[in-house]
Amino acid sequence: MAAKLKKGDKVVVLSGKDKGKEGEIVSVDPKAGKAVVEGINVAIRHTKQTQTTQGGRRPQAMPIDLSNLAFLDANGKATRVGFKMEDGKKVRFAKTTGDVI
Numbered sequence: 001m002a003a004k005l006k007k008g009d010k011v012v013v014l015s016g017k018d019k020g021k022e023g024e025i026v027s028v029d030p031k032a033g034k035a036v037v038e039g040i041n042v043a044i045r046h047t048k049q050t051q052t053t054q055g056g057r058r059p060q061a062m063p064i065d066l067s068n069l070a071f072l073d074a075n076g077k078a079t080r081v082g083f084k085m086e087d088g089k090k091v092r093f094a095k096t097t098g099d100v101i
Contacts, residue, residue, distance in 0.1 A: 003030055004081040004092065009101075010072040013040055013064070022072060026061065034063035073097050 005011065005025060012022045023037040041064045049055030070078035071094065079096040092101040 003028065005035060005066060005069060005071060011035075011037060011069040012072055012078045013037070013068060014070050014078070015068050016041070016064070018064075025069075028066075029063065032063070033066050035066055035069060036061050036063050037069070040064060071101070074099055 005028065007025050007028055009025050010022065011025060013019055018040045021040055023040045026036045026038050028035045038061060041062045042059045043062050044057050045060045046057055047053070047055050071081050073079040073094040073096050075097065077096060079094045081092050081101065082095050083090055084093055085091075086100065093099060094101060
């Protein structure tokens with residue numbers, strides 16, 4: 001199945017503790033159906049000190065399910081993503097505005 005959300009897309013969280021927050025997708029794992037969004041679903045990770053890095057408590061963005069994310073269109077509103085053929089190429093478009101992504 002084609003990816004509706006990709007790395008670099010601006011998204012809004014639809015449900016969970018970070019509902020309503022916006023961010024940019026850092027990475028996507030299509031097999032697990034999850035994505036890491038910058039500043040969303042942040043957990044504190046405890047790291048050990050090594051010779052090169054300082055140890056301590058570090059905030060880290062954890063994966064969030066793709067079903068809990070919606071693409072932000074040009075107007076800044078949540079929208080669904082569709083596919084259509086343009087000049088022989090399959091392109092993504094925002095369902096609300098019809099703009100090609």
